[in-house]
Amino acid sequence: MQPFNRLTGVAAALPVANVDTDMILPAAFLKTVSRSGLGAGLFYALRHHPDGRPRADFVLNQQPWTQAQILIALENFGCGSSREHAPWALLDFGVRCILAPSFADIFYNNCIKNSILPIRLPRERIDRLIAEAQSPGTAIMAVDLQTLTLHSASGVQPFTIDEQRRRRMLDGVDDIAVTLQLSATIADHEQCVAEHAPWLAAPGLAAHLGASERPERREA
Numbered sequence: 001m002q003p004f005n006r007l008t009g010v011a012a013a014l015p016v017a018n019v020d021t022d023m024i025l026p027a028a029f030l031k032t033v034s035r036s037g038l039g040a041g042l043f044y045a046l047r048h049h050p051d052g053r054p055r056a057d058f059v060l061n062q063q064p065w066t067q068a069q070i071l072i073a074l075e076n077f078g079c080g081s082s083r084e085h086a087p088w089a090l091l092d093f094g095v096r097c098i099l100a101p102s103f104a105d106i107f108y109n110n111c112i113k114n115s116i117l118p119i120r121l122p123r124e125r126i127d128r129l130i131a132e133a134q135s136p137g138t139a140i141m142a143v144d145l146q147t148l149t150l151h152s153a154s155g156v157q158p159f160t161i162d163e164q165r166r167r168r169m170l171d172g173v174d175d176i177a178v179t180l181q182l183s184a185t186i187a188d189h190e191q192c193v194a195e196h197a198p199w200l201a202a203p204g205l206a207a208h209l210g211a212s213e214r215p216e217r218r219e220a
Contacts, residue, residue, distance in 0.1 A: 002115045003172030007096050008142040009069030011152075012059050013133040019073055020080030021107065025089040038085060039092035060093075064136055070143065072099045072130050075123070078107025087114045097143050099150075101126055112165050113174055117143060119150065119159045128154055145170055 029041035047058050059065045071090070077100040078086065087110045090098070097117045111118045121129075129152060132138040138153035145166060150157040168178065179186075193200050 001113075001172045001174045001177065004096065004115055004117055004145055004169040006142065006144045006146065007069060007117075008140065009096070010064050010067050010139050011070035011072055011099075011129070011133040011141045012065040012068035012139075013130040014059065014071060014073045015130050017074035018076045018079055021078060021083050021086040022080055024078070024086040025083070029089070030083060030085050035088045036092060038089040039094070042089040042093045064139065067094065069094050070097045070099065070133075070141055071095050072126060072133050074126065075101045077103050077118075078111075079104040082106040082110075084110045084114070087111050087116050091116055099126060099129060112169065115169060115172065117145060117161075117169060119143070119161070121150075121157065121159060125157060 023045065024043060025038060025041050026044050029038060029044070032038070043058070043060060046055070047061055048054055054061045056062070060068060077098060086107065090111075091114055095116065097119065098111065099119050099121055101123045102120060103111075103118050108118050129141070132153050133141075142151040143149075144151070145161075148159055148161070148166075150159055168174070173181070190201070
């Protein structure tokens, strides 16, 4: 997982509430388990006409927002299906931070696991940032996870995030990496089990039970 420290980039405004994961990435793009290439399907129905031609009036098809790394939306962003492909598509497009008054819980957690920083801010602040993002002259913003501050043309805005999640993003560690950090402790525990309760370990169980004591296998 890529560490997140400070991000400076173009912010794109999507002033829509209840953006669900099917809107973020339609089900037609869920046929792969690869994270690469999904950016082409991001907001596909909003970015394209029914015949597949790009819509000139959609923000992510316009300069400089084709290079957007920050997305600003309204309430309940990421609702609907729990598909993790949605944050994969955002990340593949280049989005590393999303600002909104609220997020769907599963989507919020999936963002953290994929090194996308979701920031909750009051609606009045979001409205001001959306107005700034709609102008190329004020669309550049910076997010600093070290200092928990958002920098835009209107000034500096503090934000909050759970400290454990903040530390994971700064260090670039996902759930597997966190578990691997405890490898020595896990190995000590397994050694203790092997010595004092071998019947709890799969190899130890087979050796501990005699042939007559082994559980009878039943067919389904």
